[in-house]
Amino acid sequence: MTAKIADKRRRYLEALDAARCNGNWNELPNLVRKISKHCPERKCLVQAARAEYHVAEFLNSRPGTATTISGSRETKLHDLIPGLLSVLEEVGNPLQDSFQAQICLGWLHWTLSEPALAASRLPKDFDVTLQILSGDRQPLSSWTEICIIKGGYIKGAAQASVSGSEDAIRTFKSVLPWVSTLDSNSPSSPQFLFWSEQLLSKAALIASEAAAEGPLANENTVEFALRAFRLWASHPNVKQGDQASTALGAASTNSVSRASIWKAYYGILSSTLRQVAYDSPSESPKRAQLTTELRRVEAICENILIKNTKFPKAEVANKEVENWVEQVMQNWEILCGPEWRDDDFGEGGQDAFSRNVLDMLYRAATKTFHSTLILRRLFHVHAALAEFNLAIKALETYINLTTSAKARAEKSVEAAGELEDDEVFAHTLSEGISMLSCFGSYKEAEKAKELTNMLKKLLDNLHCIIPTATPANGRVSPGSTTGTCGSRPLSPITVSIAYRAIGIGLANWARWTPVNEVRTDIQAEALEAFEKSLASESPEGSLASTFAFALLLAETRDINSAIDYIRTTLVAEQSEDDADSQRHSHWVSTKERDLVPLWHLLALLLSAKQDFEAASKACDAAFESVPSVNLLHEQNGKSSQSQSQEPGEKSVHWLSVAGIERGRGTSNQMEAREKESIVELRITQLSLLEIMHGPEYALNQAEALLSLYGRLFTNPEAGKEGETNESDNLVPPKSSTGTIRSLRGSIFGRKKSIRHHERDGHSGSERNVTPKVPSISPAAVPADPDAPKIQVTDEDRRVSTERSPSDAIGDSSRHKLHRRNGSTKTARPRSSDKSPRSPVDVITVKKHQRQHVEDDSPTSRNMPLQLARLDGPSSTPKRSLSHFGQHNKHNKETTVAVPPQNKFHYSLLSRSCRFGSPTRALTRFSKVQTQIHAKGLLIKIWLFVAGLYRHAGLFEDAMEACNEASEQTRLVEALVAGQESSARAFAAAGWGGTKSSDELWADVYAERGHLAQAQSLPYDAINHFEDALMYYPNHLVGTVGLANLLLDIYDQTLPLEKIEKGLDVSNTPGVSLLSTHSKLKTKPQSQHNDDTNVTSDSSSPHDITPEALDRLAARDRAYGLLSTLTKLGSAWDSSEAWFALSRAFEQSGQIDKAKEVLWWCVELEDKRPIRHWWNIGSGGYVL
Template sequence: MTTAQAECQIANYASKRRTTDSASAAQNKAPVLELIPTLLSLIQDEEGNATEDVFQAQVCLGWLHWELSEPTLALSCLPKDLGHTVHLLCGNGQNFSPWTEVCIVKGGYMKGAAQELLSGTADAVKTMKTIVPRVSFPTSAVALSPQYLFWSERLLAKAALLSSKAVTAESPQVEESTIEFALTSFRAWASHREVKLGDPISTTQDSAVASPSCRSSIWRAYYGLLSRILQQRLPYFAPSEGSKRAQLASEFRRVETIYENAFLRNAKFPKAGDSNQEIEYCVEQVIQNWQILCGPEWQDRDFGEGGQDAFSRNVLDILYRAATKTFHSTLILRRLFQVHSVLAEFDLALKALDTYIHLVDAARSRARQAGKPAEGIEDNDIFVRTLSEGVIMVCCFGTYQKAEKAKHLTGLLERSLTSESDDKCLSPKLNGTDSRRNTGLSLATLAIAYRAVGIGLANWSRWTPITESRRDLQASAISSLEASLSEELGQDMNPASIFALSLMLAETRDLNSAIDRVRLALSSAGVMGDETQSSGLISYTGERDLVPLWHLLVLLLSACEEFETASHVCEAVLDTVMTADTYDDQPKSERQQQDEKIRILAEVGTEHNTRAFEDIEIRKKESIIELRMTQLSLIEVLHGPEVAVNHAEDLLALFGRFFMNIGLSESEQKPQSEYLIPPKSSAGVRGFRGSFFGRRKAEKGIDHEYEFGINGTAAPKTPPISDFSVDTPPPAIKVTDGNLNGSRERPQTAGTRSSSIRRKVSRQPHKLHRREGSIRKAIRHQSLERSSKSQAHSNQSHPDITQTNAQAISTLLPHIQPPGADHNGSASARQPLPPVPHNMKYNKEPPPIGHSQQPPQQDIRLPTSGLYDTLARTLTRFPKVHIQKQALGLLTKIWLFVAGLYRRAGLFEDALESWNEAKQQAKHVEELVAKQESSAKAFADPGWGGAQSSDELWGDVYAERGYLAQAQFRPFEAMKQFEEALIYFPDHIRATVGLANLLLDIWEQKIPAEEPELVSQPDVSSLSLSSPIEASFREEQKSNEASTPAPPPLDKDSPEYLARLAARDRAYGLLSALTKLGTAWDDAEAWFSLARAYEHGNQIKKAKEVLWWCIDLEDRRPVRHWWNVGSGGYVL
């Protein structure tokens, strides 16, 4: 009874103290002080007896001193070991009275709070750990009493705050038990009845010493703890069994929503001239967590419904709501730009970036006019980095329509780099001064900025319509990229910069320098040290990230006519990449040991493979498929289209594995046979999408065993020499007139160039020939000679394929680590390098960079990890419709590529079937676009992300149909198809060149100006070459080749002559306009056709100039165009 009366008086005093001034509070203190002797006597009388009455009196006396702001006396009144005392009280097995339960919670709170003030957080947490479990799982009906709810909430809040401080103070060496206790406390507090029913921003009812001010601060601490666990990779203890990542993501989203709601409701709009720093701090914390959760180490399946896209959009909503509580916050605008970019909302991202640039420039202008330093705006370092991100984003995902915007941003970036420097030269090597001192920028920012400037200039050099400025732009781009790789900036091994520079050097035909750069990047991947990590830059990479670099190396080797080595590189890279897909998506911490990788690979199955392919970014999928297409082109060069066409099914199967679950055919309710009808030449139905046509054997009876698995694990087997006919010598190189035979050869496929001009392997100067009419045969002849020589010297069986590939690569490029299928670290994956080729003893030479031994041991693997910066830590996430459109566009390109292989192999029926498949996919793309917006602008707009527009795809489709008709000696049908292609896409390169060549053939009287009328129409179902018109054209061609005298000149006023003249002039107009576009500046076929037009127009001097330009373009040109290394342009 005495204790109960004392409790009542203390409660009255506490309530009055909060509502009265200090003088009145001092007068009310006297009655409370009189309670101290009474409570002390009660405790002393029962000293030594552990009874509930004594315990209640101790807690009451402690509370009295706590309300009097005397934490030392309060701590002395409470039991020294609260947990032991509670254990003694329940020793007889009886349940506590309801008030004793309240006193346990109250005593635990006061003891922990007093210990925090007097002795630190550690003792307080130790005390809380003994009481919190009782509160987390109450066992009696007292849990619903008001006093118990009040004190238990305070206890859990204090325990959560104290343990959170302990985690912060001890990180990153914090004990796991502390983290677990902190999470348990926060979860118990969040599930408390008063917290769940109350307002998140409501203030607690007590203002005593160290009590939490409001619930929003506890939610903030809760969110801060989860952020620290995520960012510092601390152990996470899930509340239940299951995926830890999924539960962490769910807990993050729930806490973030409540915290953001509570925080923004408390925030007020700032006054004029002030900034709301608390809001900006909150935004930065949210962004840091978002960068990790939506980064490469997390997947959609970790987030449940909506995946990472839903999480990113929630972050976007937070940014917009935060913007309503700030005034012109450049930080929020910068983050809006970045999040919109990741969500593939590039137009909105550019608007945010433009606003950001405008605000920063305006603030700096005002500061310059006032003569005061700019305050409250982004510093120059952050501003330059943001501009660099903008340049790289536009160059990577924008099309030629956005080239002007990239040029504008590049100019702003150049001015920002030179605004604070006396010398306006970009390269730190050229001005001879410390660029960091001149500009006030960090070295990492300078490297990023120079790379962005170089990429921006290179991008504009690709698309500029001003031909005269292209060389200067290319030289400036190379200079800036070399500056980004300078040693003083510490980024001389950066693969992203090396890739952009090497691609630029390749386009300018400096192949030796480009090969050296690529070799440096590939050999140094993974040995860049910890500098990028310390600078806060992203350090994630994998096998698939370096595929464009390997692809560029393959094209460089093909340009140097090292076709066999290039083919071996393709094989080894594809084998490694497809194998690495099974574990490359695992977090880096989970794949440190090579033995563990082998175990994962051994246990992986088809379902895991499919899931791994789903998680690959679409740009990486496209780069792998492009590499496989280049591999088939190399096979065609080495062994002919008859061999390459046998592996088209593998290419389609690879596409099917990558895009199996993106819903390409969900909306299609058609039978599978409607997608692909087996041709008449099929031996059966097999393969991709329920059916893939068989192939009749070539007329020459060639039967090559060039075997591939779906993932490219088997290397090509050299065909027997007896399978080839080598009686015919290589054709001589001569200037041809672009006749129908020349038009039959390999065309360009969606950005590639095929029917072209090239020097012979022997490189005789100043002589041209049609590439497809001779280069492939000459190369195949040389390959056969090499094969016959090797077989004449040895009759041994084929060596191990992987070892052969690795040795071939090592022989050509000894400093590159060639990829191999073996990913373990065993000795079998290593081989000693040859001795150092000079007089000094090898063991006296210092070990090379990245090696600890001399002579070094070469690891024949594709680099699996490296440290290089990318400007965004998160992966760009395109909407499903865009992915479907881009995938269908890629599938269209594949089918057209396959159709070209069949056409060049003389299998016209199969070529037509492939073309029909491409046409079907183009229809699907058109339907997808029409569902979004049915307008001429929508069909012609390629949008962002590197996808082709619907009209451009139709242009590709009809252009290939035109070349197919031309190969069948049906020039007028080809002209109709080319005209159709130009209706869809007026600037289509292949269609323009094909049509112009036929128009020039009309001028040369190789074909009549009008299509002859036939008496009987041939059977449309037959694709035989025996129709009268085709036979007549073949005879006419033979007569032309036999050098029959030219027909007599016609009267210049005759309709026939005027028709020929109109054809010539139209061809000239088409080619002249095409070559002035940035898209065709390096298209040799277009320039060669223009030279023909100049020649027929008696402009011999211009024709010679153009022909010399054709020689420059054709000199050391790759098997496919450089732009096929990836859809991101110069961005790795």
Template sequence: MTQIQLTEKAQRYINLLNTARCNQNWHEIPGLVRKIVKHAPGRKCLVQTAQAEAQIVEYCRKRTSLGSAANEQAANSLRECIPDLQSVQADEQNTPEDTFQAQICLAWLFWELSDPEEATASLPQEFDRTVRSLTTGEQSLSPWTQVCIVQGGYLKGAAEELSSGKERALQTFKSTFSWAATPASADTSNPQLLFWSEQYLARASMLAYELFISKAPNYDEANLEFGLRSLRLWASHPDIKGSDPAVAADITPTNSSSKTSLWRAYYDLLSIVLQNDLQYPPMSDAPKRVQLSTEFRRIEATCENVLLRHSKFPKANVSNQEVELWVKQVIHNWEVFCSAEWCDDDFGEGGQGAISRNVLDILYRAATKTFHSTLILRELFHVHAALAEFDLALHALDTYIHLVKDAKERSEHSSHIREVEDPAVFIYTLAEGLIMLCCFGSRRDAEKVKQFTDLLDEALGERIQTNGHGPAQSSTQPGGTSMPTQWASFAYRAIGIGLATWARWTPISESRAELQANAICALEKALVAEAEQEPNPATVFALAMLRAETRDLDGAIELVRTSLSSSNVEDDTEQADSRSIINYGERDIVPLWHLLALLLSSKEDFKTAANACDVVFEMVSTEKLLHKQGSVRPLRNSTGKEETSVGFTGDGQHSRFPDIETRERESMVELRMTQLALMDVIRGPEAALNYSDELISLFGRLFAGVGLVDIEGKANSDRLTPPKSASGTVRTGRASIFGWKKTQRPPIDQAGPLHGDAGTASGAASGMTDKEAALAAPAPAIQVTNNDEQGSSPVQPRGRSRQGSLLRKENKFTQKIHRLEGSLTNTTPEKKLASNKQGDSARQVLPPVYHNMKHTEEPAPAGHPHQPPIQDVRMPTARQSGPLNRALTMFPRIQEQKHSLSLLVKIWLFISDLYRKALLLEDAMEACNEASTHATRIEGLVAAQESSARAFADEGWGGTKSPDEIWGDIYAERGYITQAQLKPYEAIKHFEEALMHYPDHPRATVGLATLLLDIHDQTLPAEESAPPPLPDISNISLHSPSCQQETNAPNGISANVEPTTTSSNDTPESLNRLAARDRAYGLLSTLTKLGTAWDSSEAWFALSRAYEQGGQIEKAKEVLWWCIDLENGRPVRHWWNVGSGGYVL
């Protein structure tokens, strides 16, 4: 083709024409066209195209305002331009840009006339090759040609979507994307370029989104990447960023998607990526999860703004479906963000807590666009509960229940009024609320538990058709969906747990047995509903716990054994999340193993119970589960002998566990305490004390991230170690733990040193001080060798052990235990030699360590490669074991600190009890003082929020004891220590102090009542005798032992005290004794009716003494038979030590 050379004036007019078209100054087109015809008559194609474009714009402007007849006339006028545009494209004088612009204009014309086939035919068949040929020249493209490239890409893709299908159209958009989408941010001074690029990106984004969701659940991630890329460019487009997102553009033939639908498509794509764990296309090199959460919150805020601006408040009898659908989507995303798979590091400031707070704001704003939405109230309950705001969660649930019950009553009286909630959903939500109260509530919530239990039982009775002992089928009432089997099981489990909880706290003790029987019946129905699948560990746990409390020990053991045997944990570990050390199923069975150990101990099978504890820690230390990060050493092997320490395979051990709930950490600590209690029974308290540093070390590692670093160094696991001698036996000195020296007491004769180290044993028995003994003898950390058979004399078990396992060999539990039992017998000589070498290294002498040296700079103990010795006890990521929502309960930091400190107090009191049993009474008192130090810190945390008597007496939510009850524990332990020190009157003062803090304290009540009964039967004088006056030194005979004999009695009590007998019953002494007996009876009769001590054999035995001393022999016999019944099924520790969640796993 031949091109005519243009004059300067003609080129200037052509440039002005392009500028007018780009700036949408269509009224200037006729004048500029006339001048171009005059000065450049050969550019007929350019002139014809510009005139047609102006005519198309005019048609589009008038089309919406004119009637149908006028629109048809304007369309006919527009069709007259088609022949001229088609003929002018063949002119040889055309430039490539003029021809391309004419093709785009003709396609635009057909598109506005709703003829997509002709529009597609008018465009170049190989659009990308045509564009490439235009851009390969030396001259830059005119601004209008750049507009036409974007416009042509849009028209070709949109027309093909209508004529050839979405798949073909998406391929076209992908092929033209590099040409059409790039100018979106290249030139912000070209309005038409911005307009058509925004149209292009909107159409391409919506098309990719529609194709992507159409292939669910087999999503095409290529479409996902293209859709997100298009939407990100669209969202960053100047026309979108500079406008109000809540102002939605009208849907027209050139604007097929409103801004509202595009923002929702953007949010939907991100939601699908999140909920289905798809590959997220990142925007930068930052961590993908951080990018996803940031992008998510930004788009979520925009979508909410758009939705609330367009939504109107509905009528009272109409629900706002659009808002409720939005709320459902927000909640589904929140459940993923606040689940165990995500952690605070995946978010910005505030972590998961900020995400939940943001969702709360969304819910409350959505409530302003709805009328009594049960959905929003239900989700408010869920989110408040996840934030540990249980009072607000309970208020939301109460309002939800009130609305549903009122609507149900109205629907029963009028057929025109519908129920506002599906009955199945109502039952499920009510069960969730009941589980929340039972798990995190306390005695003050018992009445609420009863109310919810009765309501749930009534609702379930109406919904489920029962047949015999279990649900026969789910009803399908009109207006509601059929209830899934899992929901029915969950509801029955909630009823059973609610009845069991109410049975524990009911003030009517006579109804406790009936309530427990009904609870067992409900839990058995839950198991029947789960018969098609494996039993839920939560149901098994609750039923086994309840059977244990009702002394059906064989049934409880069989139930737990069957559940553990059916849980194939090891085969599923590969499916666990990469952040999970133990998968979800194994996390659930850790409390089950603990419960099994207690059940076995109640059958006096202490060795098998200890093996069960070892199995749990062996599972935690399995190399496959820990991904070679480290290991945990069981305290003992199955033969009752100490075992060699296990090496650590990981270099850098994590001391913080942000992904574990506090309850999960607590369950591991409680299991370790049970392990020590079993060792106390089997081998004596001295052996248990040797491993008490393992307990504190475990606490220090698990709770290192809770914020307890400022406990004056006491909470450091390397300093909180009870005193031990170099040979591993209990030391009588306390300088290493309590920071002061004392004269060493003569050692207590036991069966011999546990390690048989004669040298260190003789050193301990010598007269040198503790500090001298520590410097003279080697003092490594506890290191157990295989030399027990040669060097130590066995310690006889203190309790009777029933021979034979209660479980069959073929199941998984027996395999785990027997694998541990054979660990020593199957050891090869090489392994034994290696372990002996390790034992030799443990006896290497360490140099003296300065008392003020940092614990991280101390030399590593012999046999350990690290200082402090590393112990990996990581638990799985937390998860709800029931069918609750996936979001975890996130307690505030101060609540976690209170709970952790309460557990630390419990640990120190447990150690104090071990010292007391070992007759190391001063050490026991010092351990008790350590507990009081942390109790003071708990008081400080409470006072920082509210300093009042009510706050100190309030137990709060989450199973944490109140400060007053903690002080009651401490004073009660002090009372028993002073009682063991033969200071009964000082013990009475401590018990009285405990009851001043907590009037219903079980141990303090029993201890005080026992001493009061001793006063009544004259075993103990009613008042402490005053010390004798100092005699005149001149009258003292150095050879008279009478005075010395009189004052050497313990506590200043005269050794020649005889019971005062008098015939009168109204003497002050007699009245005092009667008052002591009556007070003891009053305290004990009240205590045994409470949920904290209804199964306390000590309390009932003391009550039997009160009955006996009061002359009620028959009642005393009845109570004593009850004590025998309780003792026959008593575990080594109380059942409730399995965890703070009660019957909830």
């Protein structure tokens, strides 16, 4: 009988525990009555159960929105307090019963809105209480476990409202481990899920509020908040329920919606981007984990917002949506800024993240009416994604809405609605001007000029007063800038940014304007704007304004003033960098690399004063003063010293792990414009060495240029994937039968011991054995085993049978970086063929080039596949574009294979390109544009090296460099064709200063033309210059070179070529300026001596012989080409073009005009730098 009673008591107690856990409060009265009968000693348990029933009945009976309690119900609840206190004072109660009664008493006071009493009734120290409960021999019941969570929530919430967040966080911390580590069956009960969600949400909200207050914003607080938010987000009720519903239900006196908790969760994640360290919940990299977590929470918050937001009425702003958009955009600016990389994101990298933000903006636009904020942010994101056409559309729409609203406000304030702030509007216009000037060309310069006029009008309407004197601290007091017309005055920073943008827009338009007469006035207006900007400049923007101002001073030939401004800025920045160096020991600021263009400009300014020694020292100072750039710079004078240094010394290779750990400002984190500015600075340094020591000396130093390029534009991780032994590159692949294969690693890094293997499968005039590779110059820097190798393709090309004797020189003993020892080369027929050109050849030459990919040859058919596989290593050889020229019977078709381990090309295709954007985020171009930009820079390097060889009289090696440039240009053409195979695509220049494929070909042919002139082959030079103009009609170098030769023909310095029968050039493209009665005279060079020179009487004005007509046509065509060229922005300050034009004026008898032009040439030459000012970088006046 005793066992039966004990079993019944146990069942009643278990039923009571289950009813309380499941929230079945209606079952409690009956169970309490039975337990009172069968368990009279459990008075504490019975009293606590009765009180819980009455509290639950009270909470369920009142409306969820009630804020007051009726008197009768309040009195009834108060009557329960004495009974609970009396049973708690009794001795001998089970520990769990007393604990449950204590929690019930605290719950009762909390329900009665008595947080102070609730906190005092609950255990003072939950850690001690939990230790006591855990030390009891009796296992904890399910309801006791729930009471632990329940009591922790009530006490923490009460402490937060009474004594502050610090005590509440301490209580939550003691209970939180119990929630995350509990293994009993209670987590599945409704009451456990209910109270655990309450605890987690309250703990997360209180901790996040404490982290935002300041004094408590430490890493421990943020770490606890993130942990609570993560546990709450993984809670079953949150994962399964409605994200926007009320989380705490009607039982809570402080109901909080899940939407507000998600918003707070997103807020604490956002704060980690700016203030404190991030606590990663897993072992994955912290940054990658943060971006993943942020994007997940951001998507949930957006879904809640879009779901619960309705489209507003007209002219009504949806502030909730706009505030959310602004918060997301602030995070986007940081995550897509210079301190974050693609590796910090998941699949897709920063580009995918930006496109998600872009989609969010368009979805947010569906919940707003003409939101200027969203349009402005669309402009920012499209610009960062290099979608400049869409960015301009968004900017234009933003401007139209803003200006129309302001126009309506002038008539009626009520009809205008909410107006855009003048400061924001001025700042956005400034951003648009900077973007168009930095990335665009002529059309964009026109658009920037329109925005400049609009911004000037805005500042005039506001009557902004700029102080003439700069205060000692470099800032302008807010009161010094006033506004009228009821508008809020602009801040000094905004005024400075606006005037800097005006100066950039005007200076950029001065470059492009075709009206030479107004250029000086535009430049003067731009200088005035820059002066106003500097007068109220903030320290953060002084570099940008100083650079633009000094560059414009240089272009207007005020050399001394420009030097003074740059020197003052560099000295000031150097002192600031010394003060900040200790605070940034592991992270290299991008600001330091902004100094490179200033140092470069200073070097050019000094060269304009003929102070080449000081200019060279300025170049050295640029590499030495910028730590991240200094890691990239290999000076020849220090090469031997670096070899003798012991491991662990300061000169750690920048691509090594130790070098990367020393600073994160290396090539992987540099923007493309920064890399370009470094390469351009190195080219200027070599140009100065050529002036001071001769071209041979510069050539000996030129290897570092290609080595620097390889380090800057090569991804070391991509190189590791295809890394193989060097001996493997010497073995021809099995699939390369019948082809000539290039095996050298670099034209400027070959070791003497390396030899090419013999090949079979060639006949005719070609050799079966490739020549030995010559050794590098003793002064060259030894190849670094960690440095990537620049692979050179298409080396062993066959030589055309029409080669002149001077082209066939081999086995020379001259010491230089690159020497041809009889290597077989096949040049392009258009560049090496000296046979007479037929009209069909002239007209269809580009057609052959455009269609050589579609040729029937195996190489041509495989070309698209080869280009598609350049993204990664492959076991099959990849064939480069075969040389076209089927119209020449002496040139046989050849195919040239590329080594499969071509790390240089693979890394280019795997790299992303970043340019500075209007916001803190970085503009990222597509991979194709990135490759075209990088290859265009490599082409410029090869052509520069070709010029050095040409100046040194090493014509064969100059031709080699031209051929390497041609190979890279073919790859650029193939990349463009892969996107759009049309004449417009080949001729269109890319955004961000990227040259078009046609302009790159023009550069190559112009250099070939100069090389032919240096070899005393003027008619070959004419053909090359004609080819250059056929690709790019307004090419500066090609036009000047051709015009000079045409003028030489007119004054009989250069004899006429023999007339070819049946050649009518009246309809030939590119020669429309010739007289319709003239014929183009061409003849092979071998027949020059057989021709009869033009006699003196042929120059008579009354002479109508064909020779005289040809000479007149040559002069007229030269005049037409030069007259058009000098009206363009690319040649307005070209002394060569103006001097050639003066020759044309002189030969046509216009002596006064010739004198005027010559004086202009003297003015240009008097303060001309060693290289043009525009070679500082592709961003123009935008730093």
